Amino acid sequence: MATYYNPGTPFRRGSRFSVARNDPLGTRGVRPHKGDDWPAPAGTPIPAAADGEVIHLGFDRNGYGNYIVLEHHNNGSIVHTLYAHMQTRSPLAKGTHVTKNSSVGPVGTTGGSTGNHLHFEIRTGGTAGAPLSGTPVDPATYDISGLIDPNNTGNGNEKKNTAINSSLKFPVAQLDGKEYTADELYGLLADEDSGYYLLSANRLWHGGVHFTNKKFPQCVNDVPIRAIADGKVVAYRLNDVHEYVEQTISVTGETLAEPIKHRYSTGFCLIKHEYEIKKSEAQKVQEAEAKKQQEVQQRVQQTASQLNGQQITIKGGSRNRYSVTDGKVGANNDKYAGGTRLNIINVSETLHGDYYYAKVQQENITEEFFIALLDKEGNPLKSGGNPFFDMPQAATPNTPTQPATAQTTNNNQPSNTDGDKAKKNTDSYKLTFYSLYMHLSAYEDYLPKKGEKKQVQKQIFTIKATNLNVREKFRGEGGQAIGYISDGATIEAEINADTLKTTGNITDLKATIKSGSVTKGSTTVKQVGDVIWVPIRSGNNRYIVEALPQLPTPPKEKTRPNYWQGTVTAGVSPASKDQQNASGLEIYASKADLEKRVNRIAVLNANASNKFTYESDKVELIQSTDGKPSVLLAECKPAAGAQFSYAKGEPVAIPSVFWTTVDTGKSIIIEKLEPKQFNSVIKCDIDIKAGDALGYMGLYETPTQTGEQKSKRQVHVEVFISDEKDVNVLLNNPLKLTDGKQYIRLPKGTGLFDKPIPQSPATANATGTQPATTTPQASPAASYTLTRDHVFAIDKLTLEKDPDGKEWYVIAAEKHSGRVQKTATSPEVVNQYEWTKLGFQVVKETNSNSDGYLDLDKMPQIFKDIHTQIDTNKDGKIDESELQTALKDSDLRDQWCKFIAYHPTEWRVDTSSLIACFTKILISPFITGVRLLFGQSLLDQETKRMLKLSFWEKVGHANSTEVYHFHPVTFVEYISTTSTDMKLIWMKRVIKRYGNTVAEQFRSRIIKMGKDLQIDPNFIMACMALETVKTFDSAIKNPGSTATGLIQFMRGTAIALGTTTQALATMGVIAQLEYVEKYFVMTxxxxxxxxxxxxxxxxxxxxxxxxxxKQNLDYIAYSRGSEAYEKNQGHDRNKDGNITKREIAQNIQIYYREGFKEIA
Incomplete structure (x- = not known):
């Protein structure tokens, strides 16, 4: 059923959409009214029409006032909704994703307005990121039910903020918080003693990787384990104390007098992620342009087939004719008069300038000429709707149709093995993956240790002052001076917040007299052993010999995860707002009152004393239907010792229980979370962001075969996908995405050549002559041939140029190095979405009764081949030392880490098959004599441990116990979008002018600038293309002014930036980009x-x-007669003598769209 925008109560309908309406301000005559007006009281929250993304916030003094624009999708088309005349600037930031009915700002009357109301517009057919580019339509007749968030490929009813795009993190960070690189992590993991990906030392499948305190000690107490991506915590388990198994038998088979407790953590966090793979705007524009050109070509071909050999007649005025030069369009050669009949020899299917030309002969004349016949869209030329030629009716081209195959097959859709999700939207696909973090530390690690005594820091100080008054009580509590302490006296004090206090610019210390005394007149009032308050500093004056004491740094408290369920202590956020959009948090006596916003008790301010608690598992989501945003509510209690303060009104008694909103960051700030459920699997649905804290490394103790205990801290991290369709999407790139990180692929058999690059010509010697040089010649044959396929990230390769101008990639692989020539067609370039070409492949046992124990005979040949390379002693097995050595070999590691292992999870409750394996593994070394008892005891311990670690069946999020496992570091490395690999419009021009090396520096700097300024880098490229007439010449000058360089810096601007136009013209393009960014920041x-x-x-x-x-689009920038107009009259598109902001916007949009033809 159709749905039309209605903001609900208290809005009422006002002026309607109209193509011609008398200007209500009486200043601009009859003008179109591009939307609907909805009067409402000032400050009323304005509800969003649909889920969408904020793409613009602006202020238009004479028009919209404060306004905001949201971008939506509707069946693949771009739709913008606009909300104007807001009381204040919207609190939302650009890039925010909003949900339907959430507030975008308050009703007001700013700009060209006659009263408090919402002016609402819907614009269709616009350009992504261009808020006013679409055509206004009547909101009362436009169905908004199909509007969805641009990042959502579903039906618009699913929860938002769960699909991730490029924000991924490795699970560990360095001590200072800096990120590791993938190569750094591979190196550190190869130095771990165990816990490698794919295969354990016992030949069991191992679906994850162990990070331990050996190589990552910071993750024990200081740096928490992190979520690798945005998602939902769907299950977790928190130990109150570490679990343990007891060893009762010694290695000699004797019963131990006291069992050995081997402690370990069963704590885990399981996160479900939705990853959206989608086409970039650049690719969509390219595809649209390609489709358009295909249609144009079809029209041209259709016209050519119908007109070749036919006759046409020139209608109206004369038409230029052009000579035939080498079969091509030559110079202008007179005109054909109106009424002339022309025989079409051939219609050219190649665009020449802005036209498609036809070779013609005038009737009864053999000489051949060219005439412009079709415009660049492939349509017959017209003027004012009147055709230039009278041609056969059949020659009027029809709208091209898609080839027959395109009606049934869409190459952008996945094959039938890739699932139905991608078929709904060929521009994007959401796949689901999970990340698991096992062995997280127990809650006991977050608490002060039992029996841990508070360290007391005592220091002795020597008084260096005369007539220094001391007090018996602290001056801030009314203490009065009691006498002077003797110069040279010594005092002893504990340094803490209770003994060292500052009032104004005076610091006092509570201390015990060790020597000397305090006198008043001739009377001693305090002596050795007495406690006094001594001023040790006043302003810049110091009254002790020693350095001033400092308060001890409190021990750093471990970061507690936000996904735990328990009692939350919170305070009021400074961002909290009441119904009138004023600061403060409203509290109510009941949930019903809160939902209706009636009978408010009080409005609390953000004072630190306003503390309350609530239970996180009892928070309720209320989805409003009256135009108000959805909110989270909770029943709260005043925290112990809370002293409430108020944003408005008289203080009131806060009840023992009250209700309020608990949206983190918006209305409250969480200060502490005390968990209340331990040692059991908690199913939940809690938002989490990439990089959020999940916990710390837990304890893991195991018995050795010699009977000793091995203890370490570790976390097991794994990434898996349960749906084969999602794996196929990663492997096969069904959407045919072309962006993202770029690689070259060198197939098996590729030759590496010795290609020395000659050094730069030598400088002249003392005699002024040039020394003779010899340029080494390229080896005619490859020095080495690759034995397998390889891929290399382009941004990590060196590109060299030989004396002939040929370019060569420098390659190091298989312990050899050499060069591979770069040509227009080779090597093959692949992107980050083509995982099969990148070397990823699924390995699974052909054994249908897979039990978790790797059976090499049942594995695919590729796995056997790599297994053979790793098995250096050729005993048919891989031990930990062999695997560790292999993982230090980048070639072997690259292959091993790209295996996608399909095998049973190790976390299932049904352990019968694994126990059978464990029996063989754990007892076989001890099958003789009394040592068998130790082996059996070991089996019993590890079986109990395994059962306590299991959780799979209790969660139920994956349909099978067999899932597809990925190396977690490799998964993050390859799925992350690397911004430095972004394609840029007009880059072909940059490459042509500066060459590849400088062009890639240029690309990186533009992308960094876009990131720093939060501007689309392609917007900057479009502007520089316009300003430099598409040359990107950093030294280009405007002959009519001092304007110079990429954005035409004026002399005064250059001086303001600390340089000159002369310096800008000579410094080089990369250096000049620094000033481009400085200019934008200054502006x-x-x-x-x-x-x-x-x-x-x-x-x-x-x-x-x-x-x-800050001006609206109809604002007149310059008018005819002004110097500025004369210098910029090219912007006057309609030649009416005025240059408006709209015309300027239209010109830059042309450069933006045209730039996609030269994207690289």
């Missing part, structure tokens, strides 16, 4: 609009005339 500050809020036209206006950023 944003000057105009008062941050760069993160700039859309395409704002970026260009920042260069052209910065003040235009």
């Amino acid at each position: 944003a500050k000057n105009v008062g609009v941050p760069t993160k809020d700039w859309v395409l036209e704002d970026v260009y206006c920042a260069i052209f005339t910065p003040s235009l950023i």
Whole structure:
């Protein structure tokens, strides 16, 4: 059923959409009204029409006032909704994803408005990221039920903020918080003693990787284990204390007098992630352009087939004719008069300039000429709707149809093995994967150790002052001076917050007199052993010999995960708002009152004393239907010792139980979470972000075969996918994505060549002559041939150029190095979405009764081959030392880590098959004599441990016990979108001017600039293309002014940036980009609009005339007669003598769209 926008109570319908309406302000005559008006009281929250993304926030003094624009998708088309005249700027940031009915801002009357109301527009057919590019439609007749968030490929009813795009993290970070690189992690993991991916020392499948305190000691107490991606915590288990198994038999078979407890953690966190693979806007534009060109070509071909050999007649005025030069269009050669009949010899199917030409002969004349016949869209030329030629009716091209195969087969859709999800939307696909973090530390590790005594720090100080008054009580508590302490006296004090206090600029110390005394007149009032308060500093004056004492740094408290269920202690967030959008948190006596927003008890401010508690597992989500945003509610209690303060009104008694909203960050700030459920699997559905803390390494103790105990801290991390369709999407790239990180693929048999690169020509010697040089010649034959396929990240390769101008990649592989020539067609370039070409492949046993014990005979040949390479002693087995050695070999590691292992999870409760394996593994070394008892005891211990670690059946999120496992570091490395690999519009021009090496530096710097400024890098590229007439010449100068360089820096601008136009012209393109960024930063500050809020036209206006950023699109920048107009009249698109912001925006949009033809 159709749904139309209605913001609900208390809004009422006002002025309607109209193509012609008298201007209500009486200043601009009859003008179109591009939306609907909805009057409402000032401050009323404005509900979003649908899920969407904030793409623009602006202020239009004479028009929209404060306004916000959301972007949506509707069946693949882009739709924008606009909300205007808001009382204040929307609190939402650009890039925020909002849900339907959530507030986008308060009703107001800013801009061109006659009263408090919402002006609401819907614009269709626009460009992504361009808020005002679409055509306004009547909101009362536009069905909004199909509008969805641009990041959502579903039906719009699913929860948001769960699909991740590029924000992924490795599970561990360095001590200072810096990120590891993948190569750094591979190196550290290879130095671990055990816990390698795919295979354990006992030949059991091992689906994860162990990070231990040996190589990652910071993750024991200081740096928590982190979520690798945004998602939902679907289950967890927290131990109150570490579990343990008891060893009762010694290695000699004797019963131990006291059992040995081997402690370990069964704590885990399981996260479900939805990863959205989607086409970039650049690829979509490219595909749309390719489709358009295909349609144009079809029209041209259709016209050519119908007109070749036919006759046409020139209608109306004369038409230019062009000579035939070498079969191509030559110079202008006179005109054909109107009425001339022309015989079509051939219609060219190649665009020449802006036209498709036809070779013709005038009737009864043999000389051949060219005439422009079709426009660039492949349509017959017209003027004012009147055709230039009278041609056969059949020659009017029809709208091209897709080839017959395209009606039934879409190459962008996955095959039938890739699932139905991608078929719904050929631009994106959401796949589901899970990440597991096992052996997280027990809660006991977060608490002070029992019996741990508070360390007391005592120091002795020597008084260096005369007539220094001391007190019996602290001055801040009314203590009065009692006398002078003797110069040179010594005092002893514990240094803590109770003994060292500052009032104003005076610091006092509570101390015991060790020597000397305190006198008043001739009377001793305090002596050795007495306690006094001594001033040790006043301003810059110090009254002790020693350095001033400092309060001890309190021990760092471990970060507690937010997904634990328990009692939350919270305070009021400074961002909290009441119904009138004023600061403060509203509290109510009941849930019903809170839902209706009636009978409010009080409004609390963000004072630190406002503390309350609630139970995190009892929080309720209330989805409103009256236009108000959905909220989280909870029943709360005042925290112990809380003293409430109020944002407004008289203080009231806070009841023992009250209700309020508990949206983290928006209304409250969580200060502490005390878990209340331990040692059991908790199923939940809790949002989590990439990098959020999950816990620390737990204890894991095991008995050795010599009877000793091995103890370490570790976390087991694994990534798995349960749905084969999702694995196929990763492997096969059914959406045919072309962006992302780029690699070259060298197949088996590729030759590596010795290709020395000659050094730069030598400088002249003392005699002024050039020394003779010899350029080494390339080896005619390959020095080494690769024995397997390899892929190399392009951004990590060196590209060299030989004397002939040929380019060569420098390659190191299989313990050899050499060069591979780069040509237009080789090596093959693949991207991060083509996992099969990148070397990933599924390995699984052909044995249908797989029990978790790897049976090499049942494995595919590729696995056997690599197994053979790793098995250096050729005993048919891989021990830990062999696997560790192999993982230090980058070639072997690359293959091993790209195996996607399909095998049973080790966390299932049904352990019968594994116990059978364990029996063979654990007892076989002890099958003789009394040692058999130790082996049997060991089997009993490990079986109990395994049962306590299991959780799979209790969670139920995956349909099978057999799942597809990925190396977690490799998975994050390859699935993460690397921004430095982004394709940029107009880059072909940059490469042509500067060559590949400088062009790649240029690309990296532009992308970094976009990231720093939160501007689409392609917006910057479009602007530089316009300013440099598509040359990207950093030294280009405007002949009519001092304007110089990539964005045409004026002399005054250059000086303001600390340079000159002369310096800019000579410093080089990469160095000049630094000043481009500095200019944008300076301009944003000057105009008062941050760069993160700039859309395409704002970026260009920042260069052209910065003040235009704040103006509406109809604002007139320059008029005929002014010097500025004369210099920029190319922007006057309609030639009416005025240059408006709209015309400037249209020009830069043209450069933006055209740039995709030269993307690289």
